Amino acid sequence: xxxxxxxxxxxxxxxxxxxxxxxxxxxxxxxxxxxxxxxxxxxxxxxxxxxxxxxxxxxxxxxxxxxxxxxxxxxxxxxxxxxxxxxxxxxxxxxxxxxxxxxxxxxxxxxxxxxxxxxxxxxxxxxxxxxxxxxxxxxxxxxxxxxxxxxxxxxxxxxxxxxxxxxxxxxxxxxxxxxxxxxxxxxxxxxxxxxxxxxxxxxxxxxxxxxxxxxxxxxxxxxxxxxxxxxxxxxxxxxxxxxxxxxxxxxxxxxxxxxxxxxxxxxxxxxxxxxxxxxxxxxxxxxxxxxxxxxxxxxxxxxxxxxxxxxxxxxxxxxxxxxxxxxxxxxxxxxxxxxxxxxxxxxxxxxxxxxxxxxxxxxxxxxxxxxxxxxxxxxxxxxxxxxxxxxxxxxxxxxxxxxxxxxxxxxxxxxxxxxxxxxxxxxxxxxxxxxxxxxxxxxxxxxxxxxxxxxxxxxxxxxxxxxxxxxxxxxxxxxxxxxxxxxxxxxxxxxxxxxxxxxxxxxxxxxxxxxxxxxxxxxxxxxxxxxxxxxxxxxxxxxxxxxxxxxxxxxxxxxxxxxxxxxxxxxxxxxxxxx
Ligand code: CDP
Numbered sequence: 207x208x209x210x211x212x213x214x215x216x217x218x219x220x221x222x223x224x225x226x227x228x229x230x231x232x233x234x235x236x237x238x239x240x241x242x243x244x245x246x247x248x249x250x251x252x253x254x255x256x257x258x259x260x261x262x263x264x265x266x267x268x269x270x271x272x273x274x275x276x277x278x279x280x281x282x283x284x285x286x287x288x289x290x291x292x293x294x295x296x297x298x299x300x301x302x303x304x305x306x307x308x309x310x311x312x313x314x315x316x317x318x319x320x321x322x323x324x325x326x327x328x329x330x331x332x333x334x335x336x337x338x339x340x341x342x343x344x345x346x347x348x349x350x351x352x353x354x355x356x357x358x359x360x361x362x363x364x365x366x367x368x369x370x371x372x373x374x375x376x377x378x379x380x381x382x383x384x385x386x387x388x389x390x391x392x393x394x395x396x397x398x399x400x401x402x403x404x405x406x407x408x409x410x411x412x413x414x415x416x417x418x419x420x421x422x423x424x425x426x427x428x429x430x431x432x433x434x435x436x437x438x439x440x441x442x443x444x445x446x447x448x449x450x451x452x453x454x455x456x457x458x459x460x461x462x463x464x465x466x467x468x469x470x471x472x473x474x475x476x477x478x479x480x481x482x483x484x485x486x487x488x489x490x491x492x493x494x495x496x497x498x499x500x501x502x503x504x505x506x507x508x509x510x511x512x513x514x515x516x517x518x519x520x521x522x523x524x525x526x527x528x529x530x531x532x533x534x535x536x537x538x539x540x541x542x543x544x545x546x547x548x549x550x551x552x553x554x555x556x557x558x559x560x561x562x563x564x565x566x567x568x569x570x571x572x573x574x575x576x577x578x579x580x581x582x583x584x585x586x587x588x589x590x591x592x593x594x595x596x597x598x599x600x601x602x603x604x605x606x607x608x609x610x611x612x613x614x615x616x617x618x619x620x621x622x623x624x625x626x627x628x629x630x631x632x633x634x635x636x637x638x639x640x641x642x643x644x645x646x647x648x649x650x651x652x653x654x655x656x657x658x659x660x661x662x663x664x665x666x667x668x669x670x671x672x673x674x675x676x677x678x679x680x681x682x683x684x685x686x687x688x689x690x691x692x693x694x695x696x697x698x699x700x701x702x703x704x705x706x707x708x709x710x711x712x713x714x715x716x717x718x719x720x721x722x723x724x725x726x727x728x729x730x731x732x733x734x735x736x737x738x739x740x741x742x743x744x745x746x747x748x749x750x751x752x753x754x755x756x757x758x759x760x761x762x763x764x765x766x767x768x769x770x771x772x773x774x775x776x777x778x779x780x781x782x783x784x785x
Contacts, residue, residue: 556630
């Protein structure tokens with residue numbers, strides 16, 4: 207029963223010029239009339255489509271009112287779902303998730319079945335993660351052919367080639383995560399797999415670290431190498447030496463990262479459904495084989511009012527976001543049957559945030575401070591608690607996720623829960639541009655840069671909060687903004703008051719320790735994992751990277767990804783240089 211008196215979809219989307227450019231390039235679809243939809247049409251299309259799920263639980267649901275509520279959250283840029291939902295909801299594709307994990311079995315059929323599924327997922331805009339740990343090692347025998355196996359690293363290049371040829375939804379290239387357990391016989395080859403920077407370009411690599419391995423690293427002892435099939439000891443390696451090589455290679459070019467596999471499984475909400483062996487491409491979403499997850503992020507910028515956080519409004523958005531993401535599971539058209547089944551057993555959703563760096567400057571808090579990490583915990587705890595409350599409320603009407611009884615929740619005192627996980631912190635690479643917010647929980651990369659190389663009177667693009675501060679505190683000048691764009695940061699600009707320089711701190715001025723501490727603060731209240739790059743200056747040493755790895759382990763992170771400035775060929779962003 208729709209409320210015909212009410213005016214729906216009234217507010218115009220609050221978009222910046224930049225956001226409109228991104229939407230036009232990738233997200234706006236052709237309507238049946240042949241016309242290209244407007245950004246407003248896009249949000250209406252998504253809102254209406256996702257609200258339709260309400261009818262599955264209540265035949266009298268007021269779908270229009272729910273659609274209007276969803277629309278207002280998106281149009282005001284308080285909440286945005288992940289890109290596949292924005293692109294595909296209400297279109298023939300209807301594939302709405304960003305994250306998938308596929309099993310790779312130790313047989314040619316199994317491997318190429320996974321390649322086929324990967325192609326289908328990439329075509330529809332999703333990213334895939336795999337563990338290659340089940341594959342027999344290189345030079346192991348192959349019974350049927352009396353030959354030898356090529357090994358996991360060699361097979362990964364087949365997946366890489368498939369990805370290379372398929373652009374997601376014709377729009378962007380797919381991404382992959384490749385994981386190998388540290389106790390696999392081919393671990394060294396895996397660690398070196400991306401040393402040649404022209405190889406596996408569509409893969410992020412992470413070594414799957416076990417607790418036994420970390421203990422051996424700390425004690426300086428050997429650890430067991432196991433056969434993939436029956437997990438029998440086939441050798442041993444010095445843990446510290448392997449660890450050092452991982453660290454050195456990451457220092458050299460960013461890959462491999464590491465994920466703490468045992469730790470991820472210790473917090474597996476549904477252990478009875480299987481073991482988690484991989485994450486999605488950017489590392490924030492551990493999943494069971496054949497599971498998928500849809501993400502959405504709250505734009506924190508919109509909840510700072512008069513220098514304070516509007517917790518009531520944030521609660522309201524959390525509630526709507528959880529309802530929205532649970533509806534997405536219903537409306538989703540899954541690329542293969544196994545994914546449909548597995549996803550609906552646990553009904554995982556991943557609600558996170560963007561605009562964290564923006565929120566901090568709006569509240570005058572430096573990113574690299576205890577005040578910031580404490581606030582991170584407070585904000586994330588609030589989102590997780592409110593998200594859970596909403597998931598319980600939904601469960602009371604819609605039922606718990608089917609594997610609830612055997613999940614960790616009954617023992618935690620929950621009587622019902624709609625979703626096995628609620629929170630994930632995504633990179634928000636594209637949706638943060640649409641929202642005009644800083645990405646995920648990352649600090650600012652630069653405070654200003656020159657947008658156009660060709661333009662002779664190049665005008666620097668300055669961080670809007672810094673610009674506002676410059677006018678307010680009366681230190682604005684055109685020449686200062688040029689200096690800011692040249693340097694990328696305000697570190698040495700004595701014209702800027704020191705306390706303001708401290709608040710407007712950028713990524714490379716922030717000690718790696720603070721990057722890790724921030725990741726750990728958010729992880730504390732995140733069911734899934736946290737997307738974060740720990741940035742190092744070019745001059746950082748291998749020992750610096752090692753320290754960060756150890757700190758990530760000690761502080762309870764689920765993994766760590768590092769990047770040393772300038773260490774990768776064709777680096778996209780360069781501080782102070784022209785984009
Ligand atoms: O901002 P947006 O929703 O586009 O995505 P994101 O938060 O940057 O990335 C979330 C997830 O989307 C990643 O971890 C991948 O699983 C997937 N993704 C992908 O498959 N291909 C890309 N080019 C970017 C993201």
